[in-house]
Amino acid sequence: MIDNNNRPRRGRSELLLKVLFRPRVVFEDLAKSEPSPYRVFFKYLIWFALLPPLFAYVGGSRYGWDLGAEHPLMLSEAELRVVSVFYYFVLLGGFVLTAFASQWMSATYGARDSLGVHMAMVAILAAPIAFGSVIHLYPHVFTNLLVLIPVLCWAMYLLYVGLPISLGISPERGMLMASSLVGWLLVGFVTLLGVTVALWVNGFGPSIGI
Amino acid sequence: MSGLSLHQKLENNAALLVFGILFVSAIGGLVQIIPSLTQDSLKTPARNTRVYSAVEPVGRDIYIREGCSVCHSQQIRPLLAEVKRYGPYSRAGEFVYDRPFLWGSKRTGPDLHRIGGKYSDIWHRVHLIDPRAVVTNSIMPAYPWLAERPASAAGDIQANLRALQRLGDPYADADIEAAPGQLEGLLEVDALIAYLQMLGVGFDAGASDDDGAGH
Amino acid sequence: MAGNSGSNGEMYYHDSVVRFLVMCSLVWIVLGMSAGAYVAAELIWPGIDFGQPWLSFGRLRPLHTNSVIFGFGVSALMATAFYSVQRTCHIPLATPRLAWATAILWQVGILTGGLSLLAGINAGKEYAELEWPFDIVITIVWICFGVVFFATIAHRRIKQIYVSNWFYGGLIIVVAMVHVVNSLAMPATLFKSYSIYAGAQDAIVQWWYGHNAVGFLLTGGFLGMLYYFLPKQADRPIWSYKLSVVAFWAFTYSYIWAGPHHLHYNAIPDWVQNLGMVMSLILLAPSWATMINGIMTVSGAWKKLRTDPALKFIVLSLAFYGLATFEGPMMAIKSVNVVSHFTDWTIGHVHSGALGWNAMIVFGTYYFLAPRLVGAELYSVRLANVHFWLALAGTMLYILAMWGAGVSQGLLWLSLDHLGEPSFSFKDIMASMPPYYLLRLIGGLTFLTGAVLMIFNLYMTMRGRETLRVRPPEVGSVREST
Numbered sequence: 001m002i003d004n005n006n007r008p009r010r011g012r013s014e015l016l017l018k019v020l021f022r023p024r025v026v027f028e029d030l031a032k033s034e035p036s037p038y039r040v041f042f043k044y045l046i047w048f049a050l051l052p053p054l055f056a057y058v059g060g061s062r063y064g065w066d067l068g069a070e071h072p073l074m075l076s077e078a079e080l081r082v083v084s085v086f087y088y089f090v091l092l093g094g095f096v097l098t099a100f101a102s103q104w105m106s107a108t109y110g111a112r113d114s115l116g117v118h119m120a121m122v123a124i125l126a127a128p129i130a131f132g133s134v135i136h137l138y139p140h141v142f143t144n145l146l147v148l149i150p151v152l153c154w155a156m157y158l159l160y161v162g163l164p165i166s167l168g169i170s171p172e173r174g175m176l177m178a179s180s181l182v183g184w185l186l187v188g189f190v191t192l193l194g195v196t197v198a199l200w201v202n203g204f205g206p207s208i209g210i
Numbered sequence: 211m212s213g214l215s216l217h218q219k220l221e222n223n224a225a226l227l228v229f230g231i232l233f234v235s236a237i238g239g240l241v242q243i244i245p246s247l248t249q250d251s252l253k254t255p256a257r258n259t260r261v262y263s264a265v266e267p268v269g270r271d272i273y274i275r276e277g278c279s280v281c282h283s284q285q286i287r288p289l290l291a292e293v294k295r296y297g298p299y300s301r302a303g304e305f306v307y308d309r310p311f312l313w314g315s316k317r318t319g320p321d322l323h324r325i326g327g328k329y330s331d332i333w334h335r336v337h338l339i340d341p342r343a344v345v346t347n348s349i350m351p352a353y354p355w356l357a358e359r360p361a362s363a364a365g366d367i368q369a370n371l372r373a374l375q376r377l378g379d380p381y382a383d384a385d386i387e388a389a390p391g392q393l394e395g396l397l398e399v400d401a402l403i404a405y406l407q408m409l410g411v412g413f414d415a416g417a418s419d420d421d422g423a424g425h
Numbered sequence: 426m427a428g429n430s431g432s433n434g435e436m437y438y439h440d441s442v443v444r445f446l447v448m449c450s451l452v453w454i455v456l457g458m459s460a461g462a463y464v465a466a467e468l469i470w471p472g473i474d475f476g477q478p479w480l481s482f483g484r485l486r487p488l489h490t491n492s493v494i495f496g497f498g499v500s501a502l503m504a505t506a507f508y509s510v511q512r513t514c515h516i517p518l519a520t521p522r523l524a525w526a527t528a529i530l531w532q533v534g535i536l537t538g539g540l541s542l543l544a545g546i547n548a549g550k551e552y553a554e555l556e557w558p559f560d561i562v563i564t565i566v567w568i569c570f571g572v573v574f575f576a577t578i579a580h581r582r583i584k585q586i587y588v589s590n591w592f593y594g595g596l597i598i599v600v601a602m603v604h605v606v607n608s609l610a611m612p613a614t615l616f617k618s619y620s621i622y623a624g625a626q627d628a629i630v631q632w633w634y635g636h637n638a639v640g641f642l643l644t645g646g647f648l649g650m651l652y653y654f655l656p657k658q659a660d661r662p663i664w665s666y667k668l669s670v671v672a673f674w675a676f677t678y679s680y681i682w683a684g685p686h687h688l689h690y691n692a693i694p695d696w697v698q699n700l701g702m703v704m705s706l707i708l709l710a711p712s713w714a715t716m717i718n719g720i721m722t723v724s725g726a727w728k729k730l731r732t733d734p735a736l737k738f739i740v741l742s743l744a745f746y747g748l749a750t751f752e753g754p755m756m757a758i759k760s761v762n763v764v765s766h767f768t769d770w771t772i773g774h775v776h777s778g779a780l781g782w783n784a785m786i787v788f789g790t791y792y793f794l795a796p797r798l799v800g801a802e803l804y805s806v807r808l809a810n811v812h813f814w815l816a817l818a819g820t821m822l823y824i825l826a827m828w829g830a831g832v833s834q835g836l837l838w839l840s841l842d843h844l845g846e847p848s849f850s851f852k853d854i855m856a857s858m859p860p861y862y863l864l865r866l867i868g869g870l871t872f873l874t875g876a877v878l879m880i881f882n883l884y885m886t887m888r889g890r891e892t893l894r895v896r897p898p899e900v901g902s903v904r905e906s907t
Binding site: 141172179190194198202 | 833
């Protein structure tokens with residue numbers, strides 16, 4: 001992970017490979033280090049959050065969003081840009097807020113409360129999601145669900161395994177804290193769903209027949 | 211006396227607790243239901259709305275029996291896309307004879323509130339016996355038994371109409387007498403089609419919209 | 426039952442009726458969830474009703490809902506109510522024979538009622554499909570349930586009525602009220618009646634009933650279960666007594682008003698809709714207060730997780746409770762409801778609560794309760810852990826599939842083309858749903874598989890063992906007996 005030694009540049013891609021294929025090692029390294037939240041944010045999170053909207057923008061402009069009925073919905077370039085930008089900031093905001101929520105919960109569960117550690121943990125979970133979002137290049141909703149659901153399951157599994165390791169608590173406490181975070185994530189997601197729909201119905205988005 | 215010590219009294223007295231729960235939980239219902247029971251606009255038939263007559267009540271009972279409401283709604287909302295797709299939105303006055311109401315809570319199939327007259331009797335017959343014969347990817351169940359049973363087997367039409375009459379629906383005794391005769395020679399599928407063909411028919415959206423519902 | 430008093434008049438808790446109800450609820454899980462899986466499959470392959478009326482979707486669906494709510498849900502609530510009211514009052518059930526009659530008659534009522542639904546005997550109102558003879562039987566049995574419960578409380582040997590009993594009490598009283606009022610009908614023949622309410626009035630009464638069946642049966646009653654079994658399992662008291670008081674009354678008051686959110690943009694007065702919406706939003710507060718109370722109670726008990734699989738289920742059930750009680754008010758907002766009404770999003774919401782909250786808290790409670798009923802260890806902790814992951818996976822698959830389907834449907838139905846006409850035909854939109862339905866079916870089957878593992882586990886734990894005879898503490902003792 002990010003440490004105070006001067007590691008060579010290829011450290012970042014090596015790290016990414018480890019995150020995707022040997023996450024346990026990365027969690028154990030994290031347990032021993034104290035990354036700076038700013039470094040995690042600027043070195044990893046802002047780039048991870050960029051991938052899904054980028055893929056969505058490319059896929060959306062090439063194919064249009066296919067909700068499964070007859071023909072795909074073509075959004076205009078301007079609309080696509082706005083949606084992608086919103087997607088980016090919402091995703092990035094979600095990552096950061098989750099790190100804060102996790103930090104807020106650490107007192108209750110006796111976990112390490114350094115923000116950088118929580119950010120790094122979220123970044124490790126975000127990595128498979130960011131790379132899995134390559135499926136956005138083919139914006140057929142069901143196909144995306146088919147690929148992203150296992151990705152999300154994997155991320156959830158990483159959460160349960162990695163949280164106790166990185167935050168230095170017992171597996172049992174980790175289980176409780178991870179479940180609370182899952183609750184937070186579900187609520188956050190459904191809020192997004194609701195807010196998006198409510199905004200759309202009230203005119204912020206392609207027009208629909210209200 | 212602080213709130214918590216007041217609550218101690220409730221916690222130490224079962225009768226008080228029971229009464230407290232009943233009282234607190236009754237309020238919402240009283241406020242929301244009583245006005246609706248007395249409000250004229252919810253009881254006055256809309257223009258051209260009439261009781262289910264002749265074979266139609268039998269058809270309606272079959273609709274309920276087969277659980278059609280579970281997939282089909284009968285409630286067009288005042289939303290542009292919905293009105294474009296289904297017709298004028300549903301007014302309260304159109305449902306004054308609906309016992310029970312069949313507005314539904316899920317659309318696995320399309321809304322049926324104004325299905326009357328949109329398809330021919332033959333279409334409905336074929337569709338009910340085998341939906342996939344007319345709608346290729348339909349997931350609607352097939353109802354072949356409807357074409358095998360006489361309409362009179364669906365229930366005791368006179369007892370049913372008398373019950374509705376007792377509830378205040380305007381059925382004349384003569385109508386009730388004549389009812390079984392009107393079912394003669396008909397199958398359940400015919401009764402159901404008769405019901406479907408009168409749904410939403412005759413509603414005049416262009417006429418005065420003053421059904422009092424206020425929306 | 427006879428034999429509960431020793432030869433010298435000692436008293437024991439009446440737990441064999443609890444065991445009976447637990448076993449009945451397990452049977453209902455299999456019946457009800459299998460029916461659910463079957464109807465889910467019918468939505469993909471409609472031909473699997475083989476042209477038989479009693480296998481038809483329209484008849485099987487109410488069988489599913491009635492089996493899981495009134496069969497599984499109520500049996501689990503009766504079991505845990507009887508178990509906990511005795512122990513929180515330090516006295517055996519006041520009327521044990523009536524308790525047995527209640528338990529048995531309830532099973533008979535719901536079973537015959539379920540069969541009647543397959544025969545097409547249907548009153549036409551959701552979660553109130555059973556016709557008037559069954560309504561009367563249910564009412565009588567429910568009153569008996571109330572008598573057993575409140576008589577026990579009236580004879581209690583602890584002055585204070587514990588919080589779990591307020592919730593079970595609310596369950597009994599409010600469900601009785603809404604059931605009786607909503608079921609009022611004019612009978613025509615033995616199996617056919619007509620609602621005394623018509624049209625818009627009927628809609629308002631029905632959803633006052635429907636929402637409060639959810640509120641006081643599926644939420645309130647299960648909160649009673651939570652308030653008793655969670656502190657027992659965590660071996661610590663509820664985190665905040667004050668919070669539980671405020672939450673209970675706020676909950677009991679607000680929930681009642683939320684019914685009209687089922688009728689947004691329908692032909693009922695605007696003021697009723699708006700009132701329903703606002704109260705649904707307010708309801709978020711007491712719901713989450715309870716969730717927080719639960720989570721804070723559990724967080725101090727983490728050491729128990731090492732040996733106790735049950736606690737894992739309770740924790741997860743609280744997370745899903747939080748989700749469902751947040752999503753509900755959100756969907757009650759008219760702007761959101763415009764898209765969600767009539768879609769699979771509603772189904773997803775229902776099942777996040779039913780699977781994630783109701784079923785999971787019962788699983789957690791049963792893993793704790795069953796071994797204690799017979800004085801043994803749980804047969805296999807490992808199997809319970811496998812069950813945990815299956816339950817979580819199944820619920821997540823279900824919810825995600827339904828979110829995908831529901832939001833797609835809602836938006837596509839509203840989509841207009843450049844000429845202002847609907848962009849897509851209804852049938853084309855629905856033709857794109859089967860993949861979601863398949864995902865949902867897999868989720869449901871995964872969940873059911875986990876439940877079956879539990880049933881095997883509990884069977885192996887309890888088989889061949891007598892129900893333990895437990896004595897209430899001595900008069901004047903302040904210790905809880907279990």
